[in-house]
Amino acid sequence: LLIAIVSTVRGEPSATAFGRRVKHELVYRALSVALIALVALFLVGFLLTLTTDVGFVDILFESVSALGTVGASTGITPQTDAIARIVLIGAMFAGRLGPLTLVLALAARSRPVSQRPAVESIRIG
Structure with missing residues (x-):
């Protein structure tokens, strides 16, 4: 990039x-x-912020660690409720699969179309 x-x-x-x-x-x-x-990362952090009364830096660290399947923790897991733990488990699972693999698996397969839309030049910035 x-x-x-x-x-x-x-x-x-x-x-x-x-x-x-x-x-x-x-x-x-x-x-x-x-x-x-x-x-x-935004979604996991947002959900943890809603369900947990812990500092933002700790939540961000836990979110990145879960999505990256790093295994590092700040030790806030005992302070979280069941919903936050489920969010972290889902983040670990999604991180293990990989973001692109997960989206491609969940996306509907599109059939090839014989006609393609016209190309348009748009202003960016």
């Missing part, structure tokens, strides 16, 4: 690194994984 950002800032039409061009599909996949992980 950093390579794509640098290439965009430089005004290059595609992401290039070390004299090689990176496929657009790989950039989209990397962006998808990063955004899915950030949304999952």
